[in-house]
Amino acid sequence: MNKFIFRLIVILNSIALLGIFITQFYWVREAYLMKEEQFANSVRIALKSVSNQMLNYELKMNRSLSGGAKQDTLPVLPDVRNINKGLLDFKINEEFSCMQVGQSYEYAIMNAGNRSFIMGNYGKYTDELLNSRHQLPMTGFSDSEHIVLSVYFPVESSLIFKRMIFWLALSVVFALLLILGFFYTVYFFYRQKRLSEMKSDFINNMTHEFKTPLSTISLASEMLMKKMIREDAGKSERYARIIFDENSRLQNHVDQILRVSALEKGRFKLKKKEMDLNHLIKKIAESFELTLKERNGEIKTHYCARNFIVMADEEHLSNVILNLLDNANKYSPEAPVIKIGTYNTDQSVVISVEDKGIGISPENQRMIFKNLYRVSTGNIYDVKGFGIGLFYVKTIVEAHGGHINLTSELRKGSRFDVHLPFVNKSAQDDDIDKTKDSAG
Numbered sequence: 001m002n003k004f005i006f007r008l009i010v011i012l013n014s015i016a017l018l019g020i021f022i023t024q025f026y027w028v029r030e031a032y033l034m035k036e037e038q039f040a041n042s043v044r045i046a047l048k049s050v051s052n053q054m055l056n057y058e059l060k061m062n063r064s065l066s067g068g069a070k071q072d073t074l075p076v077l078p079d080v081r082n083i084n085k086g087l088l089d090f091k092i093n094e095e096f097s098c099m100q101v102g103q104s105y106e107y108a109i110m111n112a113g114n115r116s117f118i119m120g121n122y123g124k125y126t127d128e129l130l131n132s133r134h135q136l137p138m139t140g141f142s143d144s145e146h147i148v149l150s151v152y153f154p155v156e157s158s159l160i161f162k163r164m165i166f167w168l169a170l171s172v173v174f175a176l177l178l179i180l181g182f183f184y185t186v187y188f189f190y191r192q193k194r195l196s197e198m199k200s201d202f203i204n205n206m207t208h209e210f211k212t213p214l215s216t217i218s219l220a221s222e223m224l225m226k227k228m229i230r231e232d233a234g235k236s237e238r239y240a241r242i243i244f245d246e247n248s249r250l251q252n253h254v255d256q257i258l259r260v261s262a263l264e265k266g267r268f269k270l271k272k273k274e275m276d277l278n279h280l281i282k283k284i285a286e287s288f289e290l291t292l293k294e295r296n297g298e299i300k301t302h303y304c305a306r307n308f309i310v311m312a313d314e315e316h317l318s319n320v321i322l323n324l325l326d327n328a329n330k331y332s333p334e335a336p337v338i339k340i341g342t343y344n345t346d347q348s349v350v351i352s353v354e355d356k357g358i359g360i361s362p363e364n365q366r367m368i369f370k371n372l373y374r375v376s377t378g379n380i381y382d383v384k385g386f387g388i389g390l391f392y393v394k395t396i397v398e399a400h401g402g403h404i405n406l407t408s409e410l411r412k413g414s415r416f417d418v419h420l421p422f423v424n425k426s427a428q429d430d431d432i433d434k435t436k437d438s439a440g
Contacts, residue, residue, distance in 0.1 A: 046095035302341035328355035
């Protein structure tokens with residue numbers, strides 16, 4: 001999948017996801033408005049019922065006080081100021097409970113003409129009561145044109161949300177699932193694309209690395225087949241040596257690939273034994289000097305560790321150190337200057353490998369220990385390799401119970417610190433105490 005198609009898929013999916021969210025928001029808003037209207041209708045029905053009940057009660061009271069008026073006599077309209085407030089409180093609470101509109105409210109009977117309050121349980125929300133959308137004219141009472149029963153719910157929004165909490169929760173859950181699914185899909189595509197590129201680079205590098213020695217072996221073999229070369233012992237030995245060296249080079253490449261394959265599948269066993277880390281590094285550094293001399297480079301050693309005994313697999317640990325030295329050499333455009341040595345921390349002995357090469361950018365530092373990953377060097381320096389060396393290093397170090405740290409800056413160099421646990425922590429303390437005593 002090329003970059004254009006990948007970006008097009010991401011853009012189209014992003015637009016689709018945004019469209020779903022806009023639609024979801026629209027329907028949630030419409031649902032809220034509908035619930036809000038249902039709430040207002042419930043309050044209106046409750047207030048109308050209260051108003052009618054209070055009117056009937058006042059009319060009965062007036063008839064009883066007048067000694068039972070004749071049916072054809074027009075009843076005197078009751079005055080809202082004569083309403084029994086205790087009964088009004090009870091009826092409002094009863095009706096609101098029946099309509100399930102909540103018990104947190106303030107109400108007032110007021111004159112809408114002069115905006116004055118007559119009675120109620122108002123106090124904190126007087127302004128809200130004057131402007132409440134839940135107002136009902138007290139029809140049937142005297143001066144009913146201006147008298148209204150007003151109610152205000154301080155937590156009206158939360159009451160409405162509670163009525164639709166289930167659907168809101170479902171919407172949020174589905175939205176989160178969509179977001180997670182989208183980002184995981186993008187990440188998966190990106191990871192597969194990156195992995196495909198890494199594998200393609202690996203195959204190209206492997207083909208190149210194998211093609212050169214194979215071509216050399218083929219050419220040397222062809223020369224050995226010539227009679228005049230076979231009769232010359234010196235030339236025969238020279239071409240045989242070339243075949244042997246190139247075959248060894250091929251074998252090293254194959255072994256490296258097989259080692260990493262075994263690491264990925266967990267099919268390797270460490271043959272640990274007590275080792276003198278300083279002695280191992282000294283031996284490797286001396287042999288690596290020959291490689292550096294070809295490029296007029298040098299290797300500087302320092303052995304500051306007082307406790308340098310570790311339990312390790314000599315072959316694998318040697319490969320770790322050689323990989324780090326080889327990287328330091330390859331990624332140094334000029335004559336390489338490499339520092340290698342040891343020092344102690346409170347918990348470990350550390351192998352430090354430092355170079356003054358091209359360095360590693362911060363974004364690449366997070367990736368270099370992944371299998372098949374190679375840092376792109378552009379036109380700075382032509383570096384060959386499979387991208388499996390540092391993955392091997394990290395895996396082996398962790399298999400020894402240690403860890404590796406990287407400090408690097410572009411165009412200034414890199415430093416790898418391999419931390420390995422002590423064989424015996426108390427032995428390290430004794431060594432340090434002895435050193436302090438002798439210094440004293």
